[in-house]
Amino acid sequence: MAGARPAVARLTFTPDTGIEQVDGTLVVFTPSGEEDNLRRPADVDGLPRHPRQPDVWGLDVFALDAPGDWTFTLGLDGPEGAGTAVLTVPVLEQPGPPLALSWLVSTVPLLLILGLLGVAAARGGPVST
Amino acid sequence: MTQAGLLARPWVPAGILLLGSLSTLVGLAWDVQWHSDVGPDTFFTLPHLFIYAGSAVSGLVSLAVVLTATAATRAGHRVDTAVGGRPVAVFGVFQAPLGYLVSGVGAAVFLLYGLWDEWWHGIYGFDAIIASPPHVGLLTSVMLVMIGSVMTCAAAAGQAWARAALVGSVVMLIGFSMVVLVALPPWGAVDGQAATLALISMTALVCVASFTRSLVTTAVTAWVLVATQVAFSFFSPWATRLYAVAEGLPIRDYNDGLPRLPMLMPATLPLGAAAIVLAVLLLRGRTAAAYAVGGALGGAALAATFPWQPLLFGGMPSPAAGAQRSRRSRRGRARCGRRAAGRPAGRGAAPPPPGRGGGGLRCAASSSGWSRPACCSPPRPRPPHRTTRRSRSCTRNASPSGRTR
Numbered sequence: 001m002a003g004a005r006p007a008v009a010r011l012t013f014t015p016d017t018g019i020e021q022v023d024g025t026l027v028v029f030t031p032s033g034e035e036d037n038l039r040r041p042a043d044v045d046g047l048p049r050h051p052r053q054p055d056v057w058g059l060d061v062f063a064l065d066a067p068g069d070w071t072f073t074l075g076l077d078g079p080e081g082a083g084t085a086v087l088t089v090p091v092l093e094q095p096g097p098p099l100a101l102s103w104l105v106s107t108v109p110l111l112l113i114l115g116l117l118g119v120a121a122a123r124g125g126p127v128s129t
Numbered sequence: 130m131t132q133a134g135l136l137a138r139p140w141v142p143a144g145i146l147l148l149g150s151l152s153t154l155v156g157l158a159w160d161v162q163w164h165s166d167v168g169p170d171t172f173f174t175l176p177h178l179f180i181y182a183g184s185a186v187s188g189l190v191s192l193a194v195v196l197t198a199t200a201a202t203r204a205g206h207r208v209d210t211a212v213g214g215r216p217v218a219v220f221g222v223f224q225a226p227l228g229y230l231v232s233g234v235g236a237a238v239f240l241l242y243g244l245w246d247e248w249w250h251g252i253y254g255f256d257a258i259i260a261s262p263p264h265v266g267l268l269t270s271v272m273l274v275m276i277g278s279v280m281t282c283a284a285a286a287g288q289a290w291a292r293a294a295l296v297g298s299v300v301m302l303i304g305f306s307m308v309v310l311v312a313l314p315p316w317g318a319v320d321g322q323a324a325t326l327a328l329i330s331m332t333a334l335v336c337v338a339s340f341t342r343s344l345v346t347t348a349v350t351a352w353v354l355v356a357t358q359v360a361f362s363f364f365s366p367w368a369t370r371l372y373a374v375a376e377g378l379p380i381r382d383y384n385d386g387l388p389r390l391p392m393l394m395p396a397t398l399p400l401g402a403a404a405i406v407l408a409v410l411l412l413r414g415r416t417a418a419a420y421a422v423g424g425a426l427g428g429a430a431l432a433a434t435f436p437w438q439p440l441l442f443g444g445m446p447s448p449a450a451g452a453q454r455s456r457r458s459r460r461g462r463a464r465c466g467r468r469a470a471g472r473p474a475g476r477g478a479a480p481p482p483p484g485r486g487g488g489g490l491r492c493a494a495s496s497s498g499w500s501r502p503a504c505c506s507p508p509r510p511r512p513p514h515r516t517t518r519r520s521r522s523c524t525r526n527a528s529p530s531g532r533t534r
Contacts, residue, residue, distance in 0.1 A: 039381065039383070039384075040383040041383060041385060044383050046382070046383065048381065048382035048383050049379075049382050051167065051168035051378075051379065051381050051382075052168065052378070054379045060168065060381065061168065061169050061254075061255050061256070061257050062257050063257035063258050095252055095253075096249075096252045096253070099262075102262035102263075103262050103265075105245070105262065105266065106242070106262035106263060106265045106266035106269075107265070107266075107269070108238070108266065109235070109238055109242075109266055109269035109270045109272070109273050110265075110269045112234070112238075112273060113269065113272060113273055113276065116231065116273075116276065117332075
């Protein structure tokens, strides 16, 4: 559901030449080796600008929803050539209450709805007005 | 004995309850779009105001009706069942008309889950996804409020306003309930979102058909839902951009701008209504069996068409209807051709050490999360920004759902 606290850190990336003259890419792999597009469309690799600091690239808020080492591969291509940087982000086990317990608590209203529907189906009939 | 106030005019509290539901629905469609297009923000946003005001209004009017009904009963008056349905004794003290009891309980539970959501944010920070446990609790609490609203409209059956109000309340219930689809995990071979959408939508539609015994009302309900979907398809992106401009905030890069919540509403619900009509005609009567068969047929039609629904909005269909995470493996990715992140190997360049890009990349991290001062900075013109797209041969599917990550 949610990763450790680093998932909500503000991470920005600024080439020395600024982002105007450079192409930036970001490829993210989960600990299990699947690619995660974060918030971008499936066919986009480009680094997005930070949603609150549009003069630099930056990572948005998203969930790192599996413990383990996530791999962030940043690529640059500009007048000075191409290059990459690889960031390995270790994600710890989920803090807070066990997820199953959280979901159990959260589904109480749903259980109320199902109970209500069950009673209505069992005892339903024409409404007298 | 005569009744006064809320009990004398059932349309007043029922109408207020409907307005509360409408406020919550507007706020939700706006808020989901805001989180998708603009980004996380503080609690104090206009969409949140609509959501919470809607629940507050619903809770307060429910409380008012319950207290009024209790006072009337104690004074020896008989409370008309047109006001929310049959009164139910609560704690041996209160006399609560059933519809208002349900909506009031939903509003009260909503407050409790709001507190839990606050605690949740204290652990995890800003919303990264809609489908957190407290959010699901909040959203299903609102569903309970809206079911209460449906009951209050149904209880007034026979009154001039009740039929239109019933249609409106059911449409809002269906439209709002679709947000829970984003919380559903993949079910393997079965598209869980499509199946759940079909189940919720057809249950509501069959209830309308069996309660009103009117096929016309059933069809009207379906088409009003479609009209609502169209209206919100324009409203939520428009309101989001307008609000972003007013706040001086940019729209996210690589944002497709598709209307998130409307894309989850069942655009083919008229097929469900047609299935009910067909079943009633074939089985020659408005029987329970006819409604069951019609509901099953309609559900199958909705489930079959939902994965293709994004085409209507300019998106791409997806069997998974929403999984944004590509399932490509590292090995599969290596076959996808030229890409900046994979170029060094192809060009024989040695990768730079981690944390330092070959182009002089500076990485700045702040563990303090999002700061409001940055959000409040004056709007800056968006610089021309080159986007980097993969070759089409590498694409797999687009993501049509409202699942935000």
